[in-house]
Amino acid sequence: MDFARRRFLKTAAGAAALAAAPRAGFAQSFPTRPVRLVVGQPAGTAPDTIARLVAEWLGQRLGQPVVVENRPGAGLNLATEIVVHAAPDGYTLLLSSLSNAINATLYDHLPFDFERDIAPVAFVGDNPFVMVVTPSFPATSVAEFIAYAKANPGKVNMASAGPGTAPHVFGELFKVTAGVDLTHVPYRGSFYPDLLAGQVQVAFTAVAGSLALIKAGKLRALAVTTAHPAAQLPDLPPLNKFVPGYDASAWLGIGAPKGTPAAIVEKLNAEINASLNDPSNKARLAALGVEPSPMSPAALEKFTADETRKWATVISSAHIKAE
Numbered sequence: 001m002d003f004a005r006r007r008f009l010k011t012a013a014g015a016a017a018l019a020a021a022p023r024a025g026f027a028q029s030f031p032t033r034p035v036r037l038v039v040g041q042p043a044g045t046a047p048d049t050i051a052r053l054v055a056e057w058l059g060q061r062l063g064q065p066v067v068v069e070n071r072p073g074a075g076l077n078l079a080t081e082i083v084v085h086a087a088p089d090g091y092t093l094l095l096s097s098l099s100n101a102i103n104a105t106l107y108d109h110l111p112f113d114f115e116r117d118i119a120p121v122a123f124v125g126d127n128p129f130v131m132v133v134t135p136s137f138p139a140t141s142v143a144e145f146i147a148y149a150k151a152n153p154g155k156v157n158m159a160s161a162g163p164g165t166a167p168h169v170f171g172e173l174f175k176v177t178a179g180v181d182l183t184h185v186p187y188r189g190s191f192y193p194d195l196l197a198g199q200v201q202v203a204f205t206a207v208a209g210s211l212a213l214i215k216a217g218k219l220r221a222l223a224v225t226t227a228h229p230a231a232q233l234p235d236l237p238p239l240n241k242f243v244p245g246y247d248a249s250a251w252l253g254i255g256a257p258k259g260t261p262a263a264i265v266e267k268l269n270a271e272i273n274a275s276l277n278d279p280s281n282k283a284r285l286a287a288l289g290v291e292p293s294p295m296s297p298a299a300l301e302k303f304t305a306d307e308t309r310k311w312a313t314v315i316s317s318a319h320i321k322a323e
Contacts, residue, residue: 030090030264034065037254039095040079042072045210046127049097050252050288054124057275058268066093073108075103075164076274077110084117088259089098090268094118096255098166101307105233106164106322107266115308118255120300121265124283125292126249128207128230129170131239132219134198141243142222145202149180158182159191159200163320166250167191169311170204170225172318177243196220206250207232208289225249251307253300254289 007227008229015095037055041047042320048070055066071079076099086092102116131142139145149156158175160168175182184198185191192210198219207230213219214233223239224230227247239246254272255266273294275281295303313318 002276007188009265028263030267031062031064033091035059035062035091035093036066036069037093037095038069038071038079038083040072040076040097040099041070041095043070046206046288047095047097047252050124050290051282052255053284053288054095054272054275057278057281058271059166061271061275075099075106077103077107080114080118081112083255083257084112084167086257088119088257088261089255090260090264092257093121093268094255096120096248096253096304098212098307098311099246100171101304102164103322104308105312106320108319112173115305117258119258119260119265120297120304121254121260122252122258122269122297123293123295123300123303124272124276125290126226126251128232128249128291129204129225130210130214130230130233131168131174131202131222131225132195132214133202133206133222134195135199135217135220136198137201137220142237142239146178146180146242149178149182151242153181154183156180156182156202157185157200159195159203160184160186160286161191162186163323164315166206167204168249168320169318170248171202171312172320173246173248173314174204174239174243176314176317177246182252204248206289211289218262228288231291232289253304269297 037051039048040049059066064317071082080094083092083094085199101235104114139148157163158171160171191203195203202263204225207215211232214221221236223231223237223305224240227238229238276292276294285292
């Protein structure tokens, strides 16, 4: 190699190192001011409560406050768009969720692409749901429910919180995988009064939201929606024991604007995962029905892609449209 070429390569390498140095230093010093966590649900809801716990723990580890900013609207799309257009510097984060995977297909013209425009940072955990029926329903197991539904097509009413919500798509996945015909009854408010009264017979609900009713005998739990038993209902079988391949949960994660430096994403991921592995923090999340499941950013990216494809198939086959 001649002298001129060696000198050129040495100079180029030095320039690259100088260019990388500020980025590395920035990541090491991050954060130097408060971080905001944008939440697409109103204050006081379960996701908001979970977000505030994560923000508290993360702020303690980062040495800077993590401030929750509630921006509800458009089924989580408003909050997502705010984060998409924020500076990619690690100071604006999104509480991402199953809704983001659903919305990619549910809405025809979103001003962003969740997979393309949001960088995966960390996975918070799974929020298992449970298949419940009114106590008067003539089935005490999933197998009996399926047999009854097949013998009475269209006569079993399935409640949901509205088109495209988790209770709806979880029910639609059950209909497809179990081969049953249930009549969907969407509600704008709570469907629990009608479910308790037997006007609708089945629903897929968050474990945390229905646990007291199940324990009081006001609802009969048949199975959990996750592929493994739920911590709050350890003796209840998972649906996939009766319907092979069934697996659904209202998961939560943390995202950032695409282009956020990898070193900052990795730092946030490490601190969030450390918080989730703390036994006392696990207990607080468990009380809210969330089962922590730390992931790397790469694992979360694959998980999000898989979830988006999975629910796209369900939404398209059921012809679900946003209202």
